[in-house]
Amino acid sequence: MTATLTELQKKQIAQAEELLFSGPEKEGFAKELYFGRFRAESVMPFPEVTGETKRQGDEAIARVKQFCRDHIDPVKIDREAMIPDSVIRGLGEIGVLGMTVSKEHGGQGLSQFNYCRVMEVIGAHCASTAVFVNAHHSIGLRALELFGTPEQQKTWMKPMTTGEKIAAFALTEPEAGSDASNVRTTATPTEDGKAFLLNGEKRWITNGGIAQVLTVMARTPDASDPDGKITAFLVTPDMPGFEVVEKRMEKTGIRGTATGRLRFTNVRVPRENILGPIGKGLRVALTVLDFGRTTFGASCTGAAKFCLERMVHRANNRRQFGKSLGEFELVKRKIAEAAADTFAMESATYHTAALIDSGAEDYMIETAMLKVFSSDMLWRICNDALQIWGGAGFFTDQPFERIMRDSRLNLIGEGANDVLRCFVAMVGMRNLKKEGDELKKTPWKMYKMVNITGPSIPIKHEHVRFHARQLSKQIGAFSWACKMAGLKYQEGILDQQAVQARLGDIATELFMASCVYSRVTSLLVNGTLPESVKMHDVATGQLYLRLAFQRNAARFADLKVNFDKDWADVADKWLGHNFPNWVLTPDD
Ligand SMILES: Cc1cc2nc3c(=O)[nH]c(=O)nc-3n(C[C@H](O)[C@H](O)[C@H](O)COP(=O)(O)OP(=O)(O)OC[C@H]3O[C@@H](n4cnc5c(N)ncnc54)[C@H](O)[C@@H]3O)c2cc1C
Known part of the structure; x- marks a missing residue:
């Protein structure tokens, strides 16, 4: 099933090649998944902050929490559609507007990891403030920090870190x-x-x-x-x-x-x-968006944690049918799923932040995966939180309708999620082409006989043996599915967005699962937490892994049997429809 590329597609491919693959290219962890590899040393052990770095981060978090409590009123900010100047000034004074900027340029010199910890707090408290900080720091100021000449940095950066100048x-x-x-x-x-x-x-x-x-x-x-x-x-x-x-x-x-x-x-x-x-402006844009998407992950994690706490509170305190809501199985499910997916968001945020701190060169698909996953999950989690709160959740004295309105932006801003799904699939698959060309030499009927093997995944504790096997099996199957899709559609894969989206989502879930697997292993093997807390997190992480494998199993099944063509046919019919005597339309 080959397709001829249009001139526009050829131009877009050339642009993408120049933009995405002309710089230093060292395969990151996620890109290796497409080859069926699990580069354990990139993802294990799970990153931890310790010593002086931890102390710095803890102090920054304490300051920011206090500031949020005392000065940031998310309800007022939403109602008046304005972040007061005093808040912006205050954020500057406590160092939030230049967190990762070097001390030489007036910043705090914090790691990306600690910055994400701080953004989690702000994201949990007020999404408007989180997006303001993200635009100023993660993409605005960061562009100058990464690409500015020494003169440009000297002129602009200091006043930007204090909030005197906004980016x-x-x-x-x-x-x-x-x-x-x-x-x-x-x-x-x-x-x-x-x-x-x-x-x-x-x-x-x-x-x-x-x-x-x-x-x-x-x-x-x-x-x-x-x-x-x-x-x-x-x-x-x-x-x-x-x-x-x-x-x-x-x-x-x-x-x-x-x-x-x-x-x-x-x-x-x-x-x-x-x-x-x-x-090279697009290169500047793509680079800073990597940072923006990482802090998006952190802000979404914070908001999801806030929702989770509210879900638990309501489920424990509201009684219906003579029971607390938390005793109903379907309420339990919402809570457990929110906890599991939040655990995954948090794990992937910290993995990605640590990757950036390690000086790695290539994390563009990790950041895109993190952004898509965490924004999709937060959207579902706040919907479930509102549901558990029932009618009470629908009124504006509760925060859920605001959180829903706020969270909606995350699925569009810094790259619409569907666009990023395809990006994740195509960037990852691009490097597989050579292996696909090798496969072309194999006769078709031999394909079924190929034994798909997954990578070896270190098992450091009995409690993760099952999960390691599942993860390995799915990574092997995923790599094979990518090669088969490349072989089947050749360049025509560019027009197969449903296939791309499934592959992109499988890859994303495998990346999340790898981060969670690593974190659960670390908790089991050398966690310093008390046993009860540790096992609580382990159980939550293990539930995420099961959910991830189940969701991916459905996507693998869809790759084999689907009705993509019917979807496209019906959509085309509607796209050509005139809507006579329809409900009132904007033109009436
Ligand atoms: C509140 C807010 C703040 C923003 N802040 C900034 C900012 O600070 N700086 C800045 O530069 N921009 C900013 N943006 C713009 C934002 O980045 C864009 O909205 C985003 O990139 C999507 O572009 P678009 O809205 O034009 O959507 P369109 O490109 O019109 O796409 C609309 C929808 O079509 C679908 N779609 C589009 N292309 C494809 C495709 N190839 N395959 C499949 N589906 C597709 C997607 O579902 C998408 O959501 C902001 C936007 C908002 C709403």
Whole structure:
């Protein structure tokens, strides 16, 4: 089943190759899963913070908890659709706005691991504040930290870490949403070559209308490409021609953040304000999004923990039919599943953060997996929490409707989840091509006879033997499924999104399961926690592993037998439908 690629697809592939695979490429743990390998040393033992690093993190967490309690009122922020300046100033004063920035540049010099621990607290308390911090620190300031010249860093970073200057990251435009490479904003060099003139529009930019430093993506001329290439620029609102068209767009959730619409009319940006290499703006964007997605994972984990505590509280305190809600099996299930998936979110967040701290070069699919999994799970968990609270959960004196509105953004922002599912599948499978070419030499009828073996997974405790076997079996089956899909569809796999999404989701669950497996093993083998606490976590982690294997089994089955074609046929019929005499439509 081969397909001919369109010119547009060929161009997109070339762009993706340059963007994703032209830098240093050392296979991370997740990419190895596609080859059927479990690189134990990358994921085991489970990372732990100890000593001075732990002390620093504990102190930061204590400060942030106190600040949240005393100064951040999530209900008021949501109702008034505004994070007060005093909160922003306060976050600066306690170091949150420059957590991972080096001390030399005015930051706290915390590890990504500790930063994630802090973001978990903020995410549990107020999603608007978490997204504000994420936009400022994880993507705005981080771009400067990673790609800025020493002069740029000296000029901008200190006031950004204190909150005196707020950062924003401006990529999205009317024609460039999920397709970020379609940026239309242009940056034309001035005749003297000393500056660029920016023209275009950006929308939905967090902090866009309140920021003093914006990383703006614009298209610059390029000798090798008539469409030009995307370059990142540092823009300040005092530059003539910079206009905030809308400072705070009304929105569903995270209402406290200022989401803005911006226009640039001949904004003269000096050449010194180019951030990173010219023409490599998308590389800047993708790199900082890795950090943004990791802290997304942490914020979602915090919010999920908050919901879990509320579920337990209600289940223990509300009685119906002469019993507490917690005595009903279906309520128990919701609680246990929330606990298990939250454990997985937390485990993968800390694994990914530690990976970044270790100086690893390649974690782009880990961060995408973490973002997709944790946002999907939080969405279900807050829905279940509201359900356990019943009618009471529907009223605004309880936090659930706000958490639902807030959590909805996570499935769209920093890469829509469906787009990332396909990204995870295709990036992982891309490197398998060579092995697939080898397989092509095997006659079809021999395929069934191939013995699919899984990788060897270290078993350090009897309690994880079963899980190790399951994990290994599924990693082996997954690698085989990827090779078969590559062989079957060849380049036509690009048009098989349902297949990609299943493979992406299997890979994500295997990554999560690997992190959980590692953590459960560490707890069993050398945990310093009291036995009761330890076994509580072990049981929760083991439940997650069983759930993950069950969910993946369904996905494997779907790969074999599905009705993708019927779905597509029915969708096409509806897409061509005219809706005569339908319910009232926006055009009526
Ligand atoms: C509150 C908020 C804050 C934001 N903050 C920022 C910011 O600070 N900076 C910034 O640059 N951007 C920001 N964004 C923009 C955000 O990153 C984009 O919304 C996101 O990338 C998706 O783009 P889009 O909304 O245009 O969706 P579209 O590209 O129009 O896609 C809509 C839907 O179509 C589907 N879809 C699209 N493409 C595919 C595909 N290839 N395969 C399958 N399905 C597909 C997905 O389900 C997707 O959700 C923000 C957005 C919001 C809502």
